[in-house]
Amino acid sequence: EKGGYDYFMLKEIAEQPKAVADTLLGRIDGSGSLTLDEVRIPPGVLREIDKIVVVACGTAFHAGMIAKYAIEHFTRIPCEVELASEFRYRDPILDAQTLVIAISQSGETMDTLMALRHAREQGSRVLAICNTNGSTIPRESDAVLYTHAGPEVAVASTKAFLTQLVACYLVALYLGQVRGTKWGDEIEAVVRDLSSIAGAVEQVLGTMEPVRELARSLAAKNTVLFLGRHVGYPVALEGALKLKELAYMHAEGFAAGELKHGPIALIEEDLPVVVVVPSPRGRSVLHDKVVSNIQEIRARGARTIVIAEEGDEAVVPYADHLIRIPVTPTLLQPMVATVPLQVFACELATARGNEVDQPRNLAKSVTVE
Ligand code: F6R
Numbered sequence: 347e348k349g350g351y352d353y354f355m356l357k358e359i360a361e362q363p364k365a366v367a368d369t370l371l372g373r374i375d376g377s378g379s380l381t382l383d384e385v386r387i388p389p390g391v392l393r394e395i396d397k398i399v400v401v402a403c404g405t406a407f408h409a410g411m412i413a414k415y416a417i418e419h420f421t422r423i424p425c426e427v428e429l430a431s432e433f434r435y436r437d438p439i440l441d442a443q444t445l446v447i448a449i450s451q452s453g454e455t456m457d458t459l460m461a462l463r464h465a466r467e468q469g470s471r472v473l474a475i476c477n478t479n480g481s482t483i484p485r486e487s488d489a490v491l492y493t494h495a496g497p498e499v500a501v502a503s504t505k506a507f508l509t510q511l512v513a514c515y516l517v518a519l520y521l522g523q524v525r526g527t528k529w530g531d532e533i534e535a536v537v538r539d540l541s542s543i544a545g546a547v548e549q550v551l552g553t554m555e556p557v558r559e560l561a562r563s564l565a566a567k568n569t570v571l572f573l574g575r576h577v578g579y580p581v582a583l584e585g586a587l588k589l590k591e592l593a594y595m596h597a598e599g600f601a602a603g604e605l606k607h608g609p610i611a612l613i614e615e616d617l618p619v620v621v622v623v624p625s626p627r628g629r630s631v632l633h634d635k636v637v638s639n640i641q642e643i644r645a646r647g648a649r650t651i652v653i654a655e656e657g658d659e660a661v662v663p664y665a666d667h668l669i670r671i672p673v674t675p676t677l678l679q680p681m682v683a684t685v686p687l688q689v690f691a692c693e694l695a696t697a698r699g700n701e702v703d704q705p706r707n708l709a710k711s712v713t714v715e
Contacts, residue, residue, distance in 0.1 A: 353702040355500035355592075355692050362685065363548040365505040368494035369512040374541060378534045380520045386489045387445075387471055389524045395445045398425040399470075401433050401461040402449035403712070405503040405587060406510055409475075410449050411580035412680050413514035419677065420522035420533060430461040431715070440468035447517065448474045451498060451506035452711035453481025460715060462487060475513040477506050491517065500703045501710050502592055504688045507584065508547065511681055515540055539675050543682075546672040550685045553670065557686050560651065560667050561693035564618055571612065571619045571648075572599040572687075573639060575632050578622035581680045585620055585687035591705050592695035602639045615647035620690075622683050623654040623661055628676050633660070640664045653683050 351357040375381050398417055400410035410427040417425040428438070430448070440446070446465040450458045453476040462472045462483065474487035477495050484490035493509035515536070522533050564570070570589055574582030582599035589597035600609045602621070613619070621640050624632040637660050644650050644664050652665035655673050662668065671682040695702050 352696075353500065353692070355502055355504060355702050358498055358500055358505045359685070359688050359692065360551060361496065362505045362508050362551070363544040365493075365495040365509050366512055366547055366681070367544040368496075369509040370516075370540065370544070371494070373516055374537055378537045380516060380523055380537065382491065382516060382520045384489070385473065385491055385517075385520065387473065391471065392445070392521060392524050394443055395423060395521075396443045398423050398445045398447060399438065399440070399465070400425065400427040400447045400449065401430040401458060401465075402427075403430050403455055403457050405507050405584060406449040406451060406455075406458075408580045408584040408587070409507055409510035409514055410447070411583070412511055412577050413447070413449075413518065415577050416515050416518035416677050417521065420518045420527065421525060422527060423521070428461075429457075430455070431457040433461040434464035438464075440465055440470045442469045442471075444468075444470040446470050446472045447514075448472055448483055448487060449476075449510050449514070450474070450483045451477045451493075451495075451503055451510070453478040453483040454711045454713050455483070456713050456715045459483055459486065473517070475510055475517070477509065499710075501705055501708050502588060502691070502702075507684065508681060512540070512543075515678070536675060536677070539678055543674065543678055546674055546682050547685060549672050550682050554686065554689045556667075557669060557689050558693040561690045562697045565694060565697035567595065567618055569596040569617060571609070571617065572597065572622070573602040573605065573619060573636075574599065574622035575602040575636050576624055577677060577680050578602075578624055578636075578683065581622050581683045581687070582620070584684055585622075585690070588687060588691035589694065591708060592691045592700060592702060593698055594700060594706070595694070602636050605639055605642065610642065610646070613643050613646040613648050617648050618651055619643055619648040620651040620653065620687070623652060623658065625655050625673070625676050625679060626658050626660065627673075633658075637661055637664070653686060
């Protein structure tokens with residue numbers, strides 16, 4: 347049932363290109379526009395939305411953080427992202443013009459369910475992004491966009507995360523399309539890029555042997571830090587979460603711009619620091635800032651593990667280990683940048699003798715608050 351792989355997690359990492367392609371299937375028509383008829387919220391209602399709130403937990407929350415960038419960019423609607431477990435306890439401001447997006451692989455996460463119930467009680471519409479047909483969260487939502495990752499057995503979420511990102515991009519682009527923002531041309535271009543993203547994920551998967559080797563060489567370390575900026579920041583958080591849950595190592599993700607506000611004090615000789623570098627094209631200001639961050643931490647002894655786009659030569663002098671990812675539009679970079687971090691955590695867990703599919707103290711679906 348593991349299809350020749352030692353662990354479900356390895357199988358599920360390998361299934362990502364297909365999971366991504368399946369999640370896009372039938373949702374983009376020949377002319378490059380989106381057909382999300384299954385989102386049964388009428389376009390008229392979607393045009394009236396003046397605020398979007400994403401609620402989710404764990405890895406799904408990281409997908410939500412990335413969704414915020416895409417949603418605000420393509421729709422110009424303010425978007426908040428909140429941990430589902432915190433949401434209803436702060437008496438959030440919700441009304442009929444608020445669209446709440448609940449992201450959940452299992453569809454049974456109690457914290458997320460309670461958050462969406464609270465939102466519906468306040469009259470808000472709830473759209474679920476979910477991987478499990480007929481589970482509680484989609485049943486209690488106004489609409490659902492299913493991710494088609496297939497069953498995810500390993501406790502650590504991998505392919506579900508990538509498909510949650512796809513679903514979030516689709517929602518952002520669809521809302522942009524329905525509301526007719528001036529980003530029309532860009533929306534078409536990104537839809538095209540999205541259509542080829544499964545191939546980019548496949549390409550990354552083909553280059554993971556050096557990442558595995560690197561992971562094994564770090565098995566005796568106690569701490570790994572992760573830095574990222576813009577959409578790379580949630581990727582850093584996701585890399586750290588994977589390492590905590592699988593390798594039982596101290597791992598933390600930081601926004602690279604926050605380094606100088608505290609975390610740089612943690613840097614010491616030979617401390618592994620993974621840095622997700624923004625594309626040098628487009629938002630090149632951020633790229634240059636992150637390259638400076640790499641220089642700063644390396645000057646203080648960090649062992650730098652740099653994830654950077656192909657052709658980005660500026661990082662080369664400062665990377666102790668360089669992991670290349672294909673060129674993608676900025677907003678889609680998490681689709682390829684996350685994959686090496688999954689492989690890294692999985693291999694470190696194996697090297698440390700941990701149970702990869704069933705990490706200690708964790709359950710696949712968390713049905714208690
Ligand atoms: C991490 C992980 C958890 C889940 C979280 C939400 O690898 O699996 O953090 O992402 O418990 O679960 P769902 O998506 O089922 O609501």
